Amino acid sequence: MQTKIVSYTLDTLPPMTEERLAKLRALAARPDSEIDLSDAPVMTDEEWKNAERGHFYRPVKRQVTARLDADVLAWLKSQGKGYQSRINAILRREMLTAMRAAAAK
Numbered sequence: 837m838q839t840k841i842v843s844y845t846l847d848t849l850p851p852m853t854e855e856r857l858a859k860l861r862a863l864a865a866r867p868d869s870e871i872d873l874s875d876a877p878v879m880t881d882e883e884w885k886n887a888e889r890g891h892f893y894r895p896v897k898r899q900v901t902a903r904l905d906a907d908v909l910a911w912l913k914s915q916g917k918g919y920q921s922r923i924n925a926i927l928r929r930e931m932l933t934a935m936r937a938a939a940a941k
Contacts, residue, residue, distance in 0.1 A: 912919040
């Protein structure tokens with residue numbers, strides 16, 4: 837038996853019909869107690885210890901214009917492609933450090 841893989845992009849998604857909207861509203865209105873979790877595996881405490889939060893989460897990116905010292909920019913670019921991602925990683929590390937420090941107070 838052959839299977840056909842179907843993929844959509846935002847411009848090729850089928851239109852949202854009233855019938856589909858009604859089904860989505862009905863699902864959203866159902867209480868959590870009606871969700872059948874009987875086939876979901878139970879995670880042990882050990883598995884939770886090693887869990888990664890937001891592993892598949894990708895923050896929304898926004899374009900900005902920033903002025904950087906020429907030597908800083910040269911250093912970032914000298915490390916190869918992806919200097920903008922490195923800037924973001926450096927800023928994220930500092931943000932998380934500051935947030936942890938604020939939470940510890």
